[in-house]
Amino acid sequence: MLCDECGKNEAHIHIVQIGPNGRMEKNLCEECAAGYGTSMFASQQKSMSVDDFLKGVFSSASETDSAAPGRHHELVCPNCGMSYQDFHDTGKIGCSVCYDTFRQQLEPLLRRVHGSSVHSGKIPHRSGGALEMKHEIEVLRRNLQEAVRQEEYEKAAEYRDRIRVLEKELGKQEGGLSNGSR
């Protein structure tokens, strides 16, 4: 039997389509049938929003540790009153303090979504002065290792000197702030 659609190839696949126009049966070759596969899949895909999908991801993240039921369900953010259950339902965090409150629950989830749970980008200048320096030192250390690996010792020495300067500064700052926030 030849394919109903292209009329060229041998039909191997029988499909039944039920739509607004009633029932339709077709015998198709593999090539033409493949087209149906994607169109069916595509329409299913589009009916699902990102939010729904994320909600699914977030709630499945918590199922794994449902061995301790109710433990973090009772946890409520002291700042905005959001519970972990609310987060489940909406997929949205309530306020900046929530991230502190639910840190333990969120970290595995962040690794799942982003593949990482550690920020390595920009740092605010005012609130993160020392942090910025620490970050720069880290980057320089990485550069240093890379330079050593490439046997570019002159460059490596430059990095090393810069790290020393920064570490000294950092020491001064942290010394002055020893009773500070951190």
Next chain:
Amino acid sequence: MALADLFGSTNLPWLDIGGREGDVVLSSRIRLARNFREIPFPNRADFSQLAKVQAMAASVLPDLERAAGQPFDLVDMDKATPLEREVLIEKSLVTRNFLRSPQHRVVFISEGRHVSIMVNEEDHLRIQCMAKGLDLDASLDMASRIDDLVESKLDVAFDEKMGYLTSCPTNLGTGLRASVLLHLPGLVYTRNINNISNISQQLGLSVRAIYSENDQEGQGNIFQISNQLTLGFSEEEIVGNLKSAVKEIASNERRARKALELYRKDQLEDSVWRAYGILRYARFLSEKEVLDLLSKVRLGIDMGFIDEVGAACFSDILIGSRTSYLQNMAGNENMSGSEVDRMRAATVRHSLSKHRVK
């Protein structure tokens, strides 16, 4: 009358021609999500908290104007008419989500239209910077400058480990979404577009057709590609990754156009001129029809087939043919479908004759 220009002209410099990779790349955009410390995010904030955020944002506006080197227009969603709100969406200056509840939602838009700061969208601040062609660096630079200024005056929610804190965990870390608008008729006509979006996904980028209604196919062959991951990478890495992907896509698009020219030159030439003919003379045009024909005309111009109109007509028609824009121009939101289609056709004809080269 800056506000009149905002709603009543198609002027959007970041969609102009002449940018880098401008034959394929229409525009570049950087968005930063930022929140103030301790105040609940907009989805959990009450009116007084939203008002507080609005006041905090307004307090730094003069500094922002200085940083951007130009004045900002302030549009209060609560006071804007429904049509004006829709026009801002059509111009991609605000998002649909921003309009869900208009109370205490305001947007600051720079005079040059390349900076838009939404207050109380999903996050307290959404800083968006646009540039024509492929120029993510300039946009990131501007966004970063604005961010620095905000942070120097106001307490921004930041965590040493998790970075900038955002309402949705998918924006956490840098809070950065970089996106590029691409015109890809060659890849669509040669049926390579699915490959591109599949490969992009593997690189952590998402590709979507921006003009698509319901479950329909994308219209106008215009696609947006953006980063999906925001945590664990630096801003430069995210932008660099996107940039190299865009360059690769652009060279694929050019290859596809070359192939079309090589194998189907006559049909292609016929098709782009027919599209031009319809836009030039039709009396009724739907939104979708304009987009599909406009894409062909732009392709015809970029490939040198059509020489009697300049590529600048593209953005003029792209914005000027949208339904809310037309209704707002007519000052009537109850126009019938055919009235809108008639006005659209007239607007398109006018724009094409305005941009005639000879």
